[in-house]
Amino acid sequence: MIEKTFIFIKPDGVERGLVGEVLRRFEQRGLTISELKKMTVSGDLSDKHYAEHIEKPFYAGLKEYVTSGPVVAAIIEGENSVKAVREMCGATNPIESAPGTIRGDFGLTLDANIIHSSDGTESAAREISNFF
Template sequence: MQRTLVLVKPDGVQRGLVGLILARLERRGLKLVALKMMQISRELAGRHYAEHQSKPFYDGLIAFITSGPVVAMIWEGREAVAVVRSVMGSTDPLTAAPGTIRGDLALDLGMNLIHGSDSPARAQTEMALFFSSAEIHDYERTADRWIRE
């Protein structure tokens, strides 16, 4: 099974959308294996968004992600990275499909509610930034046999 990092960004926390976002991911058959609310430091934000450092929106991105608490999660399932990205929708809420988290709930490109790893390799790096191995739980759900072959 594949794992991926998901962050409910400060706008999602402030708007009270955490439960709805979790429910959408669970309904797709993904399994939550790690969860915590945290305040991202500037140092952690810089490491997380290092590939954007030379881009003009970098400072605003760092200011936003550190502006309030986030909910960090690890989800597990078959093709978890692709499934999460499909459920999230396009980065720009104006082009995100109806039925996706961003298409239904996000209001602005800069405040688009949710982050999900964009590749399995990136997921490994991001999960290690936000969680220790002791914080990730391996367990069997009773419904798993009805979700997976």
């Protein structure tokens, strides 16, 4: 089924110049970038996007990180794009992400894991409306 998913390249990924490399991988896979923008995540948007994590002990650090510099947000469209993109990003903790995944190839630590991707079609729809 053709579906839309949402990603953003986190501030560390943008600062390291990984935007082109990450988007290239999605295009190479056969997925389409249907919307794309560079933006700064406000504190309010962080709270909204990470509502499920707001009470967690790591949230303060996560909010500081995600608002620390520009991100590049995109809507990625294609066959089973939610699962395809999620798997291409790799496990949350880059040290456990398989080589060949974005986090497995470019990351080493949980607090700077390069990219966010939606974990389901419902969260994708919600996150797209938050960011676009």
